[in-house]
Amino acid sequence: MNYQTFQPHSDLESLVSCYWTLEIPAEYSSERQRIIPDGCIEMAFILGDDIKRYTSDDEFILQPRAMVLGQTIEPFFIEPTGYVNTFAIRFYPYGFANFVTTPIKDLANKETPIEFLFEKNSAKELEQKIIDAKDSKQRIEIIENFLLEKMNDKATIDTIVKQTLDALLLSKGTESITTILKDDLSKRRQLERNFKKQIGVSPKQLGKVIRLQTALKLLLNKKSDNLTKVAYESEYFDQAHFTKDFKEFTGINPKEFLGNENMALSTLFYK
DNA sequence: ACGGCGCTTGTCGGACCATT
DNA sequence: AATGGTCCGACAAGCGCCGT
Incomplete structure (x- = not known):
């Protein structure tokens, strides 16, 4: 390979x-x-x-x-x-x-x-x-x-969308959309529409994906201590919530993933 | 196209539970 | 004691629709 x-x-x-x-x-x-x-x-x-x-x-x-x-x-x-x-x-x-x-x-x-x-x-x-x-x-x-x-001949990206995205990346997907918008709450509707159009998913969904990826990197790179710790480091409320999201995006729970999954490709991609 | 309203749906903190 | 999980209510996000 x-x-x-x-x-x-x-x-x-x-x-x-x-x-x-x-x-x-x-x-x-x-x-x-x-x-x-x-x-x-x-x-x-x-x-x-x-x-x-x-x-x-x-x-x-x-x-x-x-x-x-x-x-x-x-x-x-x-x-x-x-x-x-x-x-x-x-x-x-x-x-x-x-x-x-x-x-x-x-x-x-x-x-x-x-x-x-x-x-x-x-x-x-x-x-x-x-x-x-x-x-x-x-x-x-x-x-x-x-x-x-x-x-x-480009259609360049909306500034609110970019700002929100940067905030999400910076906070590793943990900041709430409302917080990011702060004083600009009037832009909420507009953000939702444009975000989906330009990024493909809603702001919150991308946030969740980013947060899970953060956790995934921890799991794969550090060989991880225990799941509770990974959950807290990725700012999940607790291990239970982490597992729930994990399952949603990966289809399996963290233990199965670490245990018997052929992780060759996953490991490659999440350096 | 934008901003706003209000209803519906989804998410998250928190308490709690079963298994190991 | 650690882990993977459920359930509920409060609040956040999503979304159709409407006036500008």
Whole structure:
């Protein structure tokens, strides 16, 4: 297995978290993988064999080979059908709205082929270029040119949305929306509307995702002492509330997660 | 498009419980 | 004593709708 991340061009670094590639030979390719919401929007190009995404226990779809995966607020499962080779762009929560006119909320909880988001020919052309490129370095160049060009006719992000988002990130998802708005309570309705449109989920939901991610990082990196401690450090009211949120976003409870889950991928992604 | 009203729905603190 | 969990009421967030 070979997982690599790359830093974006400085003009894009406020919008793009990173580029990443994952390659797994068919003979090592693994069983079902649990994907946990992390607040980011990804654009991914499948360069290897198809990848399934389960829509229920025993039903699945094949993911589009050039797609955008919007905000998710519940766990889901994917499974390689053979050789895995993926190139992807990880956007910050607010990052992707700058490149498309589609409301981001329409992308939530599913994959959208890129030809639905960009002018059809340019999407096709982009996909082909990415496929033909000889290495990640070239792919990054291609995608950066594409994005930088799109940014020129941009719909830039709302200031209230950005402020709220910054506050959420800073407080690791613990600050209440009302507190963030403080004196500007008149903006509440507007914030709700714009946040959903530009980020894809409501402010509170993103806050919860961020808070859980904080806890998850603690669990994975520190090897964690006990769950109570992790809960308090991530500012959950107590361990019981932590478990409840954990289950909501991951589908399992913390102990199961630490115990028997194949955490290879999760660990990779939450450095 | 914005701000505001008010109803519905969701969240969280807190108390408490069963299992190990 | 630690852990994973339930339930409830108060309050926060979400949302349709309406006037500007």
